[in-house]
Amino acid sequence: MLQHRPHTGHAPTASKSVWSLFQDRTFRQFLSIIRKFKWYYVGAISAQLALTATALLFTEASRRLFDQAPDIPGRTITWLLVVFMIVFALQLSLTFVNNWLRSALNESVVYDMRRQVLNHVQRLPLAFHENNHSSTSINIMNNELEIAKDFVVFDVQKLITLPISFIIVGLYLLTVHPLLGVIAIIIGPIQLLSTLVYRNKFKHALQLQNAVSREVFFTMGEMLQGVREVKANQMEDMIHDRMADIQRRGVAYNVLLTNVSTIRGIVKDLPSKLGYVAGVGVGMTMMASGQIGAGGLVAFITLLDKVSEPFTVLVDTINNLQRSISGARRLYEVMDMVEENITDGTSLPEAAPSIRYDNVSFDYGEKANTLRNISFEVPAGRSIAFVGPSGAGKSTIVKLLYRFYDPASGQISLNGLPLPSYQLHSLRQHMALVSQDIFLFDGNIFDNIAIGRPGASREEVERAAQLAQAHDFITALPQGYDSEIGERGIKLSHGQKQRLSIARAILRGASILVLDEPTSALDVETESSFQSDLGQWAANCTKIIIAHRLSTIREADYILFIDDGEVVEHGTMEQLIAIDGRFRRYWDRQNVSVAASA
Numbered sequence: 001m002l003q004h005r006p007h008t009g010h011a012p013t014a015s016k017s018v019w020s021l022f023q024d025r026t027f028r029q030f031l032s033i034i035r036k037f038k039w040y041y042v043g044a045i046s047a048q049l050a051l052t053a054t055a056l057l058f059t060e061a062s063r064r065l066f067d068q069a070p071d072i073p074g075r076t077i078t079w080l081l082v083v084f085m086i087v088f089a090l091q092l093s094l095t096f097v098n099n100w101l102r103s104a105l106n107e108s109v110v111y112d113m114r115r116q117v118l119n120h121v122q123r124l125p126l127a128f129h130e131n132n133h134s135s136t137s138i139n140i141m142n143n144e145l146e147i148a149k150d151f152v153v154f155d156v157q158k159l160i161t162l163p164i165s166f167i168i169v170g171l172y173l174l175t176v177h178p179l180l181g182v183i184a185i186i187i188g189p190i191q192l193l194s195t196l197v198y199r200n201k202f203k204h205a206l207q208l209q210n211a212v213s214r215e216v217f218f219t220m221g222e223m224l225q226g227v228r229e230v231k232a233n234q235m236e237d238m239i240h241d242r243m244a245d246i247q248r249r250g251v252a253y254n255v256l257l258t259n260v261s262t263i264r265g266i267v268k269d270l271p272s273k274l275g276y277v278a279g280v281g282v283g284m285t286m287m288a289s290g291q292i293g294a295g296g297l298v299a300f301i302t303l304l305d306k307v308s309e310p311f312t313v314l315v316d317t318i319n320n321l322q323r324s325i326s327g328a329r330r331l332y333e334v335m336d337m338v339e340e341n342i343t344d345g346t347s348l349p350e351a352a353p354s355i356r357y358d359n360v361s362f363d364y365g366e367k368a369n370t371l372r373n374i375s376f377e378v379p380a381g382r383s384i385a386f387v388g389p390s391g392a393g394k395s396t397i398v399k400l401l402y403r404f405y406d407p408a409s410g411q412i413s414l415n416g417l418p419l420p421s422y423q424l425h426s427l428r429q430h431m432a433l434v435s436q437d438i439f440l441f442d443g444n445i446f447d448n449i450a451i452g453r454p455g456a457s458r459e460e461v462e463r464a465a466q467l468a469q470a471h472d473f474i475t476a477l478p479q480g481y482d483s484e485i486g487e488r489g490i491k492l493s494h495g496q497k498q499r500l501s502i503a504r505a506i507l508r509g510a511s512i513l514v515l516d517e518p519t520s521a522l523d524v525e526t527e528s529s530f531q532s533d534l535g536q537w538a539a540n541c542t543k544i545i546i547a548h549r550l551s552t553i554r555e556a557d558y559i560l561f562i563d564d565g566e567v568v569e570h571g572t573m574e575q576l577i578a579i580d581g582r583f584r585r586y587w588d589r590q591n592v593s594v595a596a597s598a
């Protein structure tokens with residue numbers, strides 16, 4: 001925990017040609033989002049082009065005004081003033097419409113993308129979540145999605161509107177006077193060359209700053225998730241020092257980025273300043289020789305930026321495209337991962353099934369032989385316990401039953417049919433888990449129990465809570481079942497959380513019950529009544545028990561002693577004790593410690 005991790009983000013693909021960017025698969029995925037919201041784009045782009053048209057109308061009216069001044073007839077003045085008023089009203093209305101559409105588009109795209117990513121990520125196999133730090137997924141859903149969204153929403157519009165504006169405004173200025181038009185038009189390409197200055201330095205500074213942002217995110221996420229361990233292990237100073245180091249680098253990279261950007265900005269502005277001087281000089285000379293009126297010069301000054309701007313903005317937009325594609329590629333890598341297929345297959349019957357493992361082997365990749373040739377059978381409605389040292393593979397056997405992972409070899413079957421022939425949704429619907437790792441959601445107690453069976457009535461929830469020995473402590477709370485339990489149930493004791501988790505499993509009414517040391521956090525009295533109640537409400541379930549404690553093991557019909565991924569002993573409790581092997585030693589050690597603590 002809280003160690004420096006290598007960053008998973010990709011560097012911008014600086015060497016890519018512009019054309020290859022447009023052919024990139026990620027760019028094509030952008031296009032599918034654009035297609036979905038095409039009418040917003042059509043509206044926003046039309047509003048922007050209409051704004052360019054009003055700018056031309058304004059310039060043309062001004063040109064006529066200044067060309068004829070001071071001998072302009074009163075009627076023409078009135079007309080021109082009316083034109084100005086109409087132009088201003090149109091500009092205000094179009095700006096409003098444009099902003100409204102852009103904001104609606106922005107929110108629609110970002111929520112749509114986030115909803116799709118979240119929905120997809122939760123349907124990915126457990127292996128994805130176990131192999132990726134949660135902050136990586138959150139970073140993808142937040143930062144990288146935002147970068148991609150900025151391109152999809154804003155930059156795409158510029159790629160369409162700016163070239164059109166350049167052509168229309170450039171042609172207009174050429175009609176005002178060819179030389180002035182040419183001066184305005186060539187500023188853009190010169191500015192384009194100026195963007196090459198410090199280009200790589202700028203990209204490098206940007207990468208450094210992005211990497212630091214990701215580090216901040218990662219460190220904050222881990223600190224908040226592990227705040228108890230942070231406090232208990234007095235890690236505050238270590239985290240503080242780490243944040244101080246991040247801050248030092250963050251400030252340095254930000255200053256570097258600002259300085260490089262400022263120098264690039266100055267170099268970029270220079271051609272337009274020089275173009276302005278040249279244009280005014282040429283314009284004044286031509287005015288003196290009567291080739292143009294004052295209006296021509298006014299038109300040049302008004303539209304100078306509108307002609308040169310598209311070039312430089314387009315370069316920024318293409319740079320953004322590189323950045324967005326590299327951010328979005330990680331996003332789409334995740335989106336391309338295959339979701340679990342939860343719909344195909346036959347439904348599991350309501351009645352408790354028999355469970356059978358035949359020579360099942362499995363490994364997680366890094367650790368070979370996590371499970372080796374596991375074989376056992378549990379008849380319908382009976383129970384089996386897995387006992388053995390920590391890390392032996394007990395939970396992994398259960399993960400295979402949930403189909404969080406599939407075996408590398410061997411077969412698991414329910415009622416004689418291979419596990420993959422069952423619909424995953426139906427399989428998991430018929431399973432309930434009471435685990436020692438209890439996860440409660442932020443919300444009230446009622447909702448947390450009702451997760452076991454959405455739509456359950458108040459009576460059903462209360463009945464489940466009674467069987468789980470949770471009803472009394474719940475009703476003693478000021479808000480009863482409506483009490484909020486805080487993030488991950490932080491306001492409850494471990495034993496109370498475990499009882500809620502048991503209530504949730506009871507309510508589920510499953511036919512396969514997985515008990516992963518379900519009573520580890522309960523006091524002796526509550527545990528013994530839990531065990532006797534279990535006989536009632538779980539009588540019709542096939543039970544798999546992961547057990548460390550004698551009290552839990554005692555309840556099982558059959559026991560497997562697992563060590564290092566293998567079944568080393570198996571039998572009923574009496575048989576295993578009689579063998580006088582590993583289980584017997586385990587049993588005796590526990591008896592001694594129970595006796596010592598009694």
Ligand SMILES: Nc1ncnc2c1ncn2[C@@H]1O[C@H](COP(=O)(O)OP(=O)(O)OP(=O)(O)O)[C@@H](O)[C@H]1O
Nearest residue numbers: 130364366367370389390391392393394395396397
């Ligand atoms: N997601 C994972 N990726 C890689 N290795 C894993 C993963 N989960 C578990 N392991 C490894 O597989 C082995 C078996 O783990 P498992 O959790 O099944 O043991 P266990 O017997 O249930 O342990 P415990 O009694 O401590 O809960 C261990 O060596 C563990 O480190």
